[in-house]
Amino acid sequence: MLNIGKIEEGFVLDHIQAGKSMQIYRHLGLDKLDSTVAIIKNAKSQAMGKKDILKVECDIDSLNLDVLAYIDHNITVNVIKDGEIIEKRSLELPKQITGVIRCHNPRCISSIEQELPQIFYLADEANEIYRCRYCDEKYSEGDASSL
């Protein structure tokens, strides 16, 4: 049995699909944080078989969690304050995502314009379809690892 200590303030991201924790680690910019981060891979899960868990010790207002919903909206976000869970946050698909996925349309201005942010908007919530803000090209592969 692996024991990881409690955190005083921060997040516990639970029910991450096994193997996706490093992707989330990168997208949340956790490598840039000067704080405790625990990455638990392939933990046993009754519901999922295997799952990943991330524990992050940080100010709860310091992370933008919008990207999580795009990667996997089944992730459970537990917000921790004074060592206790104060909130279980549900994830909703963000209306807009910036700097997470890249437009693959070679005719899009974002393929050549310097330092242009990659912005996608939620075009169809039911089918989880995002489109590039510049050229309206569809991006629906659910692959957030491309940036």
Add this chain to the structure above:
Amino acid sequence: MENLRHLMNPLDFSVEELEDLFDLAGEIERDMEGFSHKCDGKILATCFYEPSTRTRLSFETAMLRLGGKCLGFADATSSSAAKGESVADTIRVISCFADICAMRHPKEGAPMVAASRATIPVINAGDGGHQHPTQTLTDLLTIRSLYGKLSNFTIGLCGDLKFGRTVHSLINALSRYEGIRFIFISPKELRVPDYITEMLRQKNIPYEEVIKLEEIMPQLDFLYMTRVQKERFFNEEDYIRLRNFYILDKEKMALAKEKMFILHPLPRVNEISVELDDDPRAAYFRQVQYGLYVRMALILTLLHIQ
């Protein structure tokens, strides 16, 4: 500029705002002389990163007819883009020189990037295969002027419905009006994309897809023709088999209603026989004239000139 506004997409303007724009275009049509000094002292920059004769000349004529002046470039090689300047930097510079800018760019979304950095109104004059809003405004004004309305029509769209951006924009724009029924006439290789038919189903707008033009001619209130391009076909045999379906001639027009006007975004190649040019229902050259009126009205609107 206060209330800075751009035109990127034909749907940027509400139906009510389009009515105002078309009313203004109508006033210009009736009394062009009365508008000949409205833009005295104003400058239009035409920033065309790819060649386009008709659209650029239409914009420049519109500004000259309003009493303003024009500057700009007609292809990317004669602009600082050839030195590697970004669209964002170019528009910041142009904003120092001109009062309004019309931009055509081969990259989709380039005018939107320009609009996000501009301090003057930017008009999308065509961005790759994405949008060409002033063509759609031209088409709508033409229909409204010919019929006095934009609702309750059976509309035929014929030819390359898959890649034609003017067709997609026009369908989107017309889908906001009541009583519209579409008939799409194309080979199955060039049918309208799924996202368009999905949108029509969601809005409960009736549509039909057919292959032969003759079958549905008697039903149409107007017909929007486009060019079937040989390079879109996978093999020469299919192209040869299908191309003649879409040549509109006197024989096919004999099946049409007496007031079924023909529209075409131009350039035409052979899809409308020249024998129809003198038919009073051939509206495609009048369409060019309406394009001028609507661009004049658009310049005045975006510059907030009464």
